[in-house]
Amino acid sequence: xxxxxxxxxxxxxxxxxxxxxxxxxxxxxxxxxxxxxxxxxxxxxxxxxxxxxxxxxxxxxxxxxxxxxxxxxxxxxxxxxxxxxxxxxxxxxxxxxxxxxxxxxxxxxxxxxxxxxxxxxxxxxxxxxxxxxxxxxxxxxxxxxxxxxxxxxxxxxxxxxxxxxxxxxxxxxxxxxxxxxxxxxxxxx
Amino acid sequence: xxxxxxxxxxxxxxxxxxxxxxxxxxxxxxxxxxxxxxxxxxxxxxxxxxxxxxxxxxxxxxxxxxxxxxxxxxxxxxxxxxxxxxxxxxxxxxxxxxxxxxxxxxxxxxxxxxxxxxxxxxxxxxxxxxxxxxxxxxxxxxxxxxxxxxxxxxx
Numbered sequence: 128x129x130x131x132x133x134x135x136x137x138x139x140x141x142x143x144x145x146x147x148x149x150x151x152x153x154x155x156x157x158x159x160x161x162x163x164x165x166x167x168x169x170x171x172x173x174x175x176x177x178x179x180x181x182x183x184x185x186x187x188x189x190x191x192x193x194x195x196x197x198x199x200x201x202x203x204x205x206x207x208x209x210x211x212x213x214x215x216x217x218x219x220x221x222x223x224x225x226x227x228x229x230x231x232x233x234x235x236x237x238x239x240x241x242x243x244x245x246x247x248x249x250x251x252x253x254x255x256x257x258x259x260x261x262x263x264x265x266x267x268x269x270x271x272x273x274x275x276x277x278x279x280x281x282x283x284x285x286x287x288x289x290x291x292x293x294x295x296x297x298x299x300x301x302x303x304x305x306x307x308x309x310x311x312x313x314x315x316x
Numbered sequence: 317x318x319x320x321x322x323x324x325x326x327x328x329x330x331x332x333x334x335x336x337x338x339x340x341x342x343x344x345x346x347x348x349x350x351x352x353x354x355x356x357x358x359x360x361x362x363x364x365x366x367x368x369x370x371x372x373x374x375x376x377x378x379x380x381x382x383x384x385x386x387x388x389x390x391x392x393x394x395x396x397x398x399x400x401x402x403x404x405x406x407x408x409x410x411x412x413x414x415x416x417x418x419x420x421x422x423x424x425x426x427x428x429x430x431x432x433x434x435x436x437x438x439x440x441x442x443x444x445x446x447x448x449x450x451x452x453x454x455x456x457x458x459x460x461x462x463x464x465x466x467x468x469x470x471x
Binding site: 138143146147150154155158159162163168171172175176179180183184242243246247250265266293296297300 | 319322323325326328329330331332333334335337338339341342343345346347349
């Protein structure tokens with residue numbers, strides 16, 4: 128079994144297969160992280176491409192014995208996402224429907240779809256620092272120490288942000304998720 | 317709401333997988349920028365003033381033209397072979413000439429001419445009067461007489 132450090136060294140030497148293995152290992156996570164923060168698949172793919180391109184450009188300087196490629200990639204993606212969000216020229220993210228009762232279809236699919244939109248809306252309403260910590264913890268399953276390294280913050284700060292993000296989400300999602308989700312959605316209609 | 321419920325609800329938000337176009341773009345970027353085997357990437361720059369650059373280009377152009385011209389010229393000309401008839405030449409060598417010179421040293425005068433010697437000594441002692449050799453003439457022929465050495469009275 129090839130270790131990550133060995134794969135990185137092979138990719139640094141020009142081995143395309145090693146790089147492809149590394150890329151396939153992290154592409155979904157990086158793209159998902161970007162998508163959940165930007166709200167757009169197209170923007171997420173652009174950021175993912177730019178992230179890997181930046182890593183390729185500085186690949187020779189990366190030492191796999193000193194840092195994890197995973198942390199390096201997520202930190203790079205985070206910087207690119209923040210840059211993307213600051214840039215007013217970028218396309219606005221996908222429309223997050225404010226009126227959740229406008230979609231049609233079979234009831235179950237509609238309810239699932241609406242619940243997905245509700246979660247997306249709720250996460251989108253979180254402050255950016257809380258949102259990124261929540262996404263990294265809940266969707267990417269990263270340990271808190273690694274999240275702290277990615278967002279360049281103390282472990283305590285990360286814990287505080289995560290706690291506040293969960294509290295906000297509970298408050299936002301409370302009307303829909305108190306056991307009678309379906310009735311709440313029907314009432315909204 | 318419990319933490320478990322929140323996690324379950326959050327998992328409802330699913331996102332699509334990255335497209336194949338993204339994979340192709342990333343791999344294309346990697347293949348374009350990867351370092352070829354065994355080749356080191358050295359980058360650097362040197363600021364050169366325009367006149368010097370023009371001069372360098374001119375020198376390079378002239379030297380290149382010279383090399384090309386000489387290459388063409390030497391390739392078109394047939395190879396020159398020197399074919400001269402053999403000839404034996406005698407070179408005179410100057411031989412060294414040995415010259416022998418005999419030198420005669422003055423011998424002690426005999427005792428019977430003591431008066432002449434005393435005369436000479438008187439002359440040498442009294443340098444006021446130089447020796448007069450007027451009318452001296454060497455003899456036309458002379459005869460060598462070998463006299464046995466020893467006491468003259470014992471003869």
